[in-house]
Amino acid sequence: MAGTVASAGIAVIGAAVIVAAAGVGAASVVAQRVAGAADSAALAAADAASGAVPGVPCDRAAEVASALGAGMRSCELVELIATVSVSVPFGAFEVTATARAGPPP
DSSP states (O other), rough: HHHHHHHHHHHHHHHHHHHHHHHHHHHHHHHHHHHHHHHHHHHHHHHHHHHHOOOHHHHHHHHHHHHHOOEEEEEETOOOOOOOOEEEEEEEEEEEEEEEEEEEO
């Protein structure tokens, strides 16, 4: 009987570890996705600001963020340097990333 209880306890602990690892893995994937969306949106805004592509810089950034499944939180343009923040909901939380893009110094 004691061996059965110990085995059940070990199984429960093992399951909890697996669930926690899956949650951490999923959060990591979402964080990478949001970072990629922020990078792409900032590049789109910087390209529009420089005239490389037509359009309003922050509108371009919002289009790109939306296409990548992220929502635009903020977009700031100082000369040709764009700073963009985007977010994606993750369960009860919101994962946010910020990126800057512009011409080389």
